[in-house]
Amino acid sequence: MNVFACVACGHVDFPRRLLCPSCGHDDFAEVAASTGSVEEVTILHHRAGKAGGDIAYLATVLTHAGPRLIVRLERLLASGAVVSLRLESDGAIVGFSD
Structure with a gap:
C-alpha cells in the first residue's frame, strides 16, 4: 500500500493528486504505508447489492506515513x-x- 509525497514540500496525501494542495507542485514520490492505527469504526449491517446478513466493518485509519x-x-x-x-x-x- 502506497501513499504519495510531494517532492517539493513533503506533503503526504492519498489518493495521488494532480497538484500538491500545499505548494502546487506536480511531482510525487510513492511512500509505503503498510501500517496504521484505527481511529473510528463503522459497522454496516446491510450492503447494497449483497443478499443476506453479511456485516462489514469500515474504519478510518491514520497511517504511519x-x-x-x-x-x-x-x-x-x-x-x-x-x-x-x-x-x-x-x-x-x-x-x-x-
Missing part, C-alpha cells in the same frame, strides 16, 4: 488497534491485525 484512509477491516477492532494494510486486486484497502 500520515494520511488517513478509509479501509475495510477483516474483523471488528477497537479504536487504537494497530493494523497492517494491503491493497486488494479490486482496489479496496483492507486492514488486518496479525
Whole structure:
C-alpha cells in the first residue's frame, strides 16, 4: 500500500493528486504505508447489492506515513488497534491485525 509525497514540500496525501494542495507542485514520490492505527469504526449491517446478513466493518485509519484512509477491516477492532494494510486486486484497502 502506497501513499504519495510531494517532492517539493513533503506533503503526504492519498489518493495521488494532480497538484500538491500545499505548494502546487506536480511531482510525487510513492511512500509505503503498510501500517496504521484505527481511529473510528463503522459497522454496516446491510450492503447494497449483497443478499443476506453479511456485516462489514469500515474504519478510518491514520497511517504511519500520515494520511488517513478509509479501509475495510477483516474483523471488528477497537479504536487504537494497530493494523497492517494491503491493497486488494479490486482496489479496496483492507486492514488486518496479525
